[in-house]
């Protein structure tokens with residue numbers, strides 16, 4: 286059993302050890318690792334033989350990142366229980382692992398206090414950069430963090446209002462796609478299970494839904510019944526049905542849920558009430574996480590390109606964290622797509 290409190294048996298090897306073993310300067314070892322074209326072939330062989338003999342593992346990628354000396358990058362999501370984020374993470378991890386960087390994963394659980402605490406811990410760990418889905422609308426503290434030399438990229442949130450790099454999906458378009466789909470099926474009473482409007486993704490999806498209703502020449506006040514959920518979970522999705530008139534004339538015939546986990550709960554609630562999907566109520570979600578296609582009925586959803594979102598965010602962070610003089614802040618916005626399945630098919 287390893288006693289984690291016992292000092293490591295072996296000091297971590299450094300380039301100094303390799304230089305001493307090979308009989309060259311530390312600069313020569315650094316060049317052998319990062320710019321071998323500058324080192325004479327014979328010296329290069331000697332250095333590489335010492336690296337092999339000593340079992341030295343260079344951490345060169347971390348040193349290429351500005352500021353932080355750590356080999357980990359912070360990734361802060363809003364809700365680690367939401368499969369959307371667990372499906373974005375592999376894209377991030379794949380790209381960072383190519384730079385031999387690790388993820389320090391935190392979940393703010395939509396708490397500003399938790400977010401602030403984790404940001405402080407990450408900064409104390411001197412991470413060179415942080416990918417973050419902010420818990421609230423105010424991100425001035427992230428701009429200040431960037432000003433202290435920590436790379437910051439907004440994940441799943443547009444950044445035009447902050448000069449920070451950002452990677453997001455066009456959620457207004459996503460809401461519009463959902464609305465247009467349900468309207469095209471003839472639905473004129475749509476219940477929208479949404480999150481708090483301070484959550485940018487929720488506000489944008491609502492904006493898109495309203496846009497689609499207006500584009501159809503209809504009145505959003507008459508078509509949309511919005512229920513605001515305190516959290517985007519299956520439990521709240523099921524509980525929200527209590528706040529809807531599910532029977533009689535004028536009841537909604539379609540349910541648009543702000544994400545697939547909310548839709549999962551709503552489907553369970555409809556089933557427990559004997560309300561058929563899509564016979565009595567069409568249902569659609571958002572994210573198109575893995576389980577959406579596996580449900581019965583399979584869930585119509587708005588697909589977010591999660592793998593690409595993660596990879597692009599990691600790429601942008603590596604650039605931002607390097608602090609290249611010619612790096613300019615950029616915002617990458619991906620487009621969502623409609624995935625029609627049984628839960629809305631007539």
Ligand code: RIB
Pocket residue numbers: 363364367369441486517543544545571572
């Ligand atoms: O974080 C809440 C939601 O916003 C997630 O389900 C995902 O849709 C994200 O974009």
